[in-house]
Amino acid sequence: MKKSLTILGSTGSIGVQALEIAKQLALPVCALTAGSNAALLEEQIRAFRPEFAALLDEKAAQELSRRVGDLPTQVMCGADGIAQCAAAGAHTVLNAIVGIAGLAPTLCAINAGSDIALANKETLVAGGSLVTSAVLEKGVRLLPVDSEHSAIFQALQGEELKSVKRLILTASGGPFFGKSREELKDVTLADALKHPNWDMGAKITVDSATMFNKGLELIEAVRLFDVPADSIEVVIHRQSVVHSLVEYADNSVIAQMGVPDMKIPIQYALTYPKRRPCPVEPLSLTKYGTLTFHEPDDDAFPAIRLARRACAEDATVVYNGANEIANELFRTGKIGFLDITSLVEQALDEWKLKSGKRKVGYTLEDVHNMDKWARDFVLSKVRNSTITCVYSLLT
Numbered sequence: 001m002k003k004s005l006t007i008l009g010s011t012g013s014i015g016v017q018a019l020e021i022a023k024q025l026a027l028p029v030c031a032l033t034a035g036s037n038a039a040l041l042e043e044q045i046r047a048f049r050p051e052f053a054a055l056l057d058e059k060a061a062q063e064l065s066r067r068v069g070d071l072p073t074q075v076m077c078g079a080d081g082i083a084q085c086a087a088a089g090a091h092t093v094l095n096a097i098v099g100i101a102g103l104a105p106t107l108c109a110i111n112a113g114s115d116i117a118l119a120n121k122e123t124l125v126a127g128g129s130l131v132t133s134a135v136l137e138k139g140v141r142l143l144p145v146d147s148e149h150s151a152i153f154q155a156l157q158g159e160e161l162k163s164v165k166r167l168i169l170t171a172s173g174g175p176f177f178g179k180s181r182e183e184l185k186d187v188t189l190a191d192a193l194k195h196p197n198w199d200m201g202a203k204i205t206v207d208s209a210t211m212f213n214k215g216l217e218l219i220e221a222v223r224l225f226d227v228p229a230d231s232i233e234v235v236i237h238r239q240s241v242v243h244s245l246v247e248y249a250d251n252s253v254i255a256q257m258g259v260p261d262m263k264i265p266i267q268y269a270l271t272y273p274k275r276r277p278c279p280v281e282p283l284s285l286t287k288y289g290t291l292t293f294h295e296p297d298d299d300a301f302p303a304i305r306l307a308r309r310a311c312a313e314d315a316t317v318v319y320n321g322a323n324e325i326a327n328e329l330f331r332t333g334k335i336g337f338l339d340i341t342s343l344v345e346q347a348l349d350e351w352k353l354k355s356g357k358r359k360v361g362y363t364l365e366d367v368h369n370m371d372k373w374a375r376d377f378v379l380s381k382v383r384n385s386t387i388t389c390v391y392s393l394l395t
């Protein structure tokens with residue numbers, strides 16, 4: 001297999017940084033994909049000359065095809081085009097698509113025998129054992145890109161999994177750290193998008209403000225490291241310097257640290273098990289001076305508790321789907337900030353009532369059906385105005 005890289009979601013926050021790393025490492029690029037951003041994808045194609053490219057949006061793909069008609073890159077479109085890029089046989093496929101839309105391409109890449117560098121956490125939260133069993137069956141590597149999971153992966157190197165006692169995930173706490181539930185009632189999208197440490201896409205930035213990002217990451221850690229949810233602790237660490245920690249049987253704790261810059265975990269996933277110089281600032285502990293750690297506030301931010309509940313009730317697809325649509329409704333001004341959590345909790349309640357006996361093992365179709373059920377449930381609640389605000393904005 002070629003030592004090449006495919007990036008799914010190359011025009012996003014992670015995708016753009018991954019291309020910087022690809023340039024730094026002189027990795028040949030096999031395929032690049034995006035949703036609709038033809039202009040940036042054209043620039044990337046001209047700079048990296050991939051064999052294949054795809055856009056989800058059909059019109060944008062036609063425009064891209066015209067724009068790069070002078071190049072040999074084959075342009076495809078739609079979910080099928082993205083799946084073909086994922087399955088094009090690159091050595092590593094870095095999945096930086098946002099949301100459950102990343103799940104099917106991850107499975108295509110695994111089935112094609114590519115290693116997966118995974119930023120798209122929703123792949124593991126919704127796909128669960130569908131993904132982890134495909135990885136085992138195909139004998140490919142699943143390398144975390146999410147900074148906390150990369151930190152844990154790094155802290156596990158050379159250690160025995162059976163001597164792990166606890167994983168400690170750090171969370172920045174987002175822009176609303178310290179606010180009470182009452183104070184969160186009227187926060188706006190602009191407030192939610194002001195993340196203190198990271199510059200990320202809009203969906204994950206809102207997830208950081210609600211703490212659903214940490215709930216999703218808790219589930220991601222359960223799947224990646226095959227540990228129970230109750231052996232994972234979440235600690236608020238405002239500076240985002242300690243990226244996560246592993247506690248061992250002897251109570252020794254190993255942490256991975258560095259400046260908050262996604263290029264470090266992206267590059268580690270691409271060079272693993274080797275390390276290479278990376279274009280980020282070195283960490284100066286004395287510049288920070290103080291590193292702080294706090295317990296999360298479950299009353300103001302119940303998303304972590306709901307993630308534990310979703311694991312226990314085998315409802316992580318519902319947790320993810322309800323959150324994705326509620327996050328989008330908040331970003332489009334249709335619901336308030338606190339409604340996001342309330343809607344996810346209501347979806348979990350309703351799913352528990354309706355789902356009855358647990359099923360063993362899911363197909364991709366089951367996952368898509370559960371996801372659709374969760375989205376439809378949230379939309380119906382908003383249309384029926386059982387929540388506090390701005391139902392009238394819904395068309």
Ligand code: NDP
Pocket residue numbers: 008009010011012013014015033034035036037038056082095096097098099101119120121122145146147198199200201202203204262
């Ligand atoms: P962005 O929104 O910045 O980028 C998303 C990328 O996916 C873009 O290239 C976008 O294309 C493409 N895309 C969007 N929707 C679809 C779709 N339905 N089908 C195919 N492609 C699509 O997101 P981020 O880079 O911030 O995040 C990507 C993933 O990485 C998320 O799962 C996030 O949770 C995770 N992550 C991100 C971190 C960060 O620092 N940003 C940190 C850790 C994890 P277009 O530009 O055309 O819309």
Ligand code: MG
Pocket residue numbers: 146147148217
């Ligand atoms: Mg993270």
